[in-house]
Amino acid sequence: MKKNVIVAQSGGPSPVINASLQGVIEACAAYPDQIDRVYGGWHGIEGILLEELVDLSAQPKEEIALLRTTPAAGAIGTCRYKLKDEQTEDYERIIEVMRAHNVGYFFYIGGNDSMDTAAKVSKLAKERGLELIVTGVPKTIDNDLGDEEFTIIDHTPGYGSAARYWAYLMQNVNEENRGMCVSEPVSVLQAMGRKSGFIPAAARLADPQREMPLQLYFAESGHTLESLAENVNRQLQQSGRCIVVVSEGFDVGNLGEARDGFGHIEYGASQNTVAQVVVNYLNSVGLKARGQATGQVPGVLQRSVSIFASCVDIDEAYQVGQHAVDIAFKHGTGWMATILRKPGETYQSYFSHVPLEIVANSARHLPASWISPDRLDVTDDFIRYARPLIGDGWPDIALENGFQRFARLSVSFIEKKRPVYLPIRFR
Amino acid sequence: MKKNVIVAQSGGPSPVINASLQGVIEACAAYPDQIDRVYGGWHGIEGILLEELVDLSAQPKEEIALLRTTPAAGAIGTCRYKLKDEQTEDYERIIEVMRAHNVGYFFYIGGNDSMDTAAKVSKLAKERGLELIVTGVPKTIDNDLGDEEFTIIDHTPGYGSAARYWAYLMQNVNEENRGMCVSEPVSVLQAMGRKSGFIPAAARLADPQREMPLQLYFAESGHTLESLAENVNRQLQQSGRCIVVVSEGFDVGNLGEARDGFGHIEYGASQNTVAQVVVNYLNSVGLKARGQATGQVPGVLQRSVSIFASCVDIDEAYQVGQHAVDIAFKHGTGWMATILRKPGETYQSYFSHVPLEIVANSARHLPASWISPDRLDVTDDFIRYARPLIGDGWPDIALENGFQRFARLSVSFIEKKRPVYLPIRFR
Numbered sequence A, B: 001m002k003k004n005v006i007v008a009q010s011g012g013p014s015p016v017i018n019a020s021l022q023g024v025i026e027a028c029a030a031y032p033d034q035i036d037r038v039y040g041g042w043h044g045i046e047g048i049l050l051e052e053l054v055d056l057s058a059q060p061k062e063e064i065a066l067l068r069t070t071p072a073a074g075a076i077g078t079c080r081y082k083l084k085d086e087q088t089e090d091y092e093r094i095i096e097v098m099r100a101h102n103v104g105y106f107f108y109i110g111g112n113d114s115m116d117t118a119a120k121v122s123k124l125a126k127e128r129g130l131e132l133i134v135t136g137v138p139k140t141i142d143n144d145l146g147d148e149e150f151t152i153i154d155h156t157p158g159y160g161s162a163a164r165y166w167a168y169l170m171q172n173v174n175e176e177n178r179g180m181c182v183s184e185p186v187s188v189l190q191a192m193g194r195k196s197g198f199i200p201a202a203a204r205l206a207d208p209q210r211e212m213p214l215q216l217y218f219a220e221s222g223h224t225l226e227s228l229a230e231n232v233n234r235q236l237q238q239s240g241r242c243i244v245v246v247s248e249g250f251d252v253g254n255l256g257e258a259r260d261g262f263g264h265i266e267y268g269a270s271q272n273t274v275a276q277v278v279v280n281y282l283n284s285v286g287l288k289a290r291g292q293a294t295g296q297v298p299g300v301l302q303r304s305v306s307i308f309a310s311c312v313d314i315d316e317a318y319q320v321g322q323h324a325v326d327i328a329f330k331h332g333t334g335w336m337a338t339i340l341r342k343p344g345e346t347y348q349s350y351f352s353h354v355p356l357e358i359v360a361n362s363a364r365h366l367p368a369s370w371i372s373p374d375r376l377d378v379t380d381d382f383i384r385y386a387r388p389l390i391g392d393g394w395p396d397i398a399l400e401n402g403f404q405r406f407a408r409l410s411v412s413f414i415e416k417k418r419p420v421y422l423p424i425r426f427r
Helices: A017-028 A045-049 A061-069 A088-100 A112-127 A159-180 A198-206 A225-239 A253-258 A274-286 A299-303 A311-331 A356-360 A380-390 B017-028 B045-049 B061-069 B088-100 B112-127 B159-180 B198-206 B225-239 B253-258 B274-286 B299-303 B311-331 B356-360 B380-390
Strands: A003-009 A035-041 A053-055 A103-110 A133-138 A186-191 A214-217 A242-247 A293-296 A335-341 A349-355 B003-009 B035-041 B053-055 B103-110 B133-138 B186-191 B214-217 B242-247 B293-296 B335-341 B349-355
Touching: A003 A017, A003 A045, A017 A035, A017 A061, A017 A103, A017 A133, A017 A311, A035 A045, A035 A103, A045 A053, A045 A088, A061 A311, A088 A103, A088 A112, A103 A112, A103 A311, A112 A133, A112 A356, A133 A311, A133 A356, A159 A186, A159 A198, A159 A242, A159 A299, A159 A311, A159 A380, A159 B299, A186 A198, A186 A274, A198 A214, A198 A242, A198 A380, A214 A225, A225 A242, A225 A274, A242 A274, A274 A293, A293 B299, A299 B159, A299 B293, A311 A335, A311 A349, A311 A380, A335 A356, A349 A356, B003 B017, B003 B045, B017 B035, B017 B061, B017 B103, B017 B133, B017 B311, B035 B045, B035 B103, B045 B053, B045 B088, B061 B311, B088 B103, B088 B112, B103 B112, B103 B311, B112 B133, B112 B356, B133 B311, B133 B356, B159 B186, B159 B198, B159 B242, B159 B299, B159 B311, B159 B380, B186 B198, B186 B274, B198 B214, B198 B242, B198 B380, B214 B225, B225 B242, B225 B274, B242 B274, B274 B293, B311 B335, B311 B349, B311 B380, B335 B356, B349 B356
Parallel strands: A003 A035, A003 A103, A103 A133, A133 A335, A186 A242, A186 A293, A214 A242, B003 B035, B003 B103, B103 B133, B133 B335, B186 B242, B186 B293, B214 B242
Antiparallel strands: A035 A053, A335 A349, B035 B053, B335 B349
16 A cells, blocks of 8 residues: 655755755655655644645645755755653654554654654654654754764765855955955854854865965864964964854853854843854954954854855755665665765765664764864864865756746645644643 | 056955956056056055055956956955045155156045045145046945935945845745744844945845845834834734844944944944844844744855855946046046946946045935835835846856865065155054
């Protein structure tokens, strides 16, 4: 008997998360004897809990194809709804909805929390006698899945595009900073990645020869506002200017109370971004130079601007989505599709699969060996690792009437079959 | 006798300021009997005062051609050095340096302050018996030159690219906000333009049909944090999400002390951006919705990212530079090259010239009649005005080894002929 598919997204988006979605949808079409309809969870697991399912099989093929270069998660939505172990009612509701809609395959696109949820759904389905194959599709711009030996996953889809955003941006900021340095000698930019420095590290890809006066401040760096100011002043003496890329997770010490209100849970009227704390510190006490520091906080732009998507990342995100469907059929439930790298000088990736539980319990930092001794830079090993991931050149973003043409899916929910349910965290 | 040229840039850069520089340089080549060398003031007027001049005639033609798509002012630099009337020593020094280097033509690329300086240099040269033709080239992303009848200048080179940045960005942010709205329903973005709302207004170009839940807060809007929060909550009830584009000049009232430290003169440890004040206000007291507001401050990125340059703006910036050279020869000293618009449905611009003094004393706001009655939007008249300026599609940015290939000029100063001079503001 044919089964239906549910695919859902989780957590912050990336410029290529829709490419993985497209990969799943199009690969399902290769199994017409096994698969009937492909449904999308509207805003991820929330849509499954609320029984808000979008019929993706009913969308025009051209719109599905446009998902390839449609950034972020506006097509079917994502959420930050976390499923803790004790939310047994929520878990049972997922099984109930899957059963009601004859779902035999569940593809979950997300990071380690999502793989944890996926593993638990897979296990519970077995216990409840529901034939459900659960398969993970990796996604995160932070590149913080897996291990520091890169054996679980070499890099996550999404990271290559965030890295390309920073690499290309640095080239433009270098022109800006060089041109304006007699009045604005310090450009401070805040990069995402609360715990892991892979994103700010990518700024260096713009300048492997170290010609730019660029300093990177990782969450892991151990630098302080005081040492940052010392480093910046030294750079100003040497170059007359300085570009500072600071992780949103950088420790601003005493000023921490006033730290980073952008995009996170705790706020107050005095909350401040790390970039602003750095700018304020430099401008009030730290800067021994004529002129001012300026601050830039791209925020969600680094995960949602399509033109900075990496062509390599787009391709791999699509293929890892396809591969997830194949391993669902080949290997059954409980796996995440993964991207690994062949040894050798020339970059070549390949796809494989790893148990969901292993990913769920993994967390990766920028390896300490890839941070330079002064903790202001990365090593060439990092550059060799990351350079191939950003690709070469611009992706081909479709245009219409002079504007970007993104996928437009028709969002009407399929008929509900179960009583109304209020997810635990909404109560 | 042949004369030399000095060209210099002033104030904040734009993605197309180098295109005007290229226009000046290449147009000078059409006057081989009148012009010997073209020098660039290194970091604008500072370079002239310090006698730091770059020989632009000695640069490879290919590099000059690459200026077309090289953003910001890294090629020959710019500055914010202001020349007030009483700085007579500085003015005399400019004449001295011009005379020493046999300069007969001075092209000054900048905004109204620069046109004021240019007018005064022109006048003083006459008084001192120096044959010097001074010609202005307009530049500013703010579009705040001229009058609200658009008779002095229709739009400034640079504005079309800043407008395109915001228009294209909104499309991406709309995908981001729609995808993440169940946990981050409000995206706040801060736009440049301290006094004039043309830049935030451009966000609406992405959505002339008003389908996005987009609210614009101009410096001129008269809204407060409280009314902003009311508007946002109303939008959330209606759409479940809201995109807020707020001018850096938006009045945040009581919280003003903690306002905008990015890129401007006065700082303290508690300085904050307008975007952050809005985010903090919404998240601490203002937001009657599940989820958080996130803040984005693109800062200098909106004036320095090449891929968002408007093709129309690039062409016009180049041509207005060329035109400046032509009017210098046709009309003598004391004019600024300007861009005007032919009447009619189809956009057509043409070039003309206006007296420097008229521009120097001009200042333009977003016309009140182009702000919608609720002061959260622009009218269709604004859209008809601004839409042609952003062009259609992507500019052709040269690539090399997968990265953007920007112009690389050889910066070595020509031989100095005058004693060392310390500009007044450096003393």
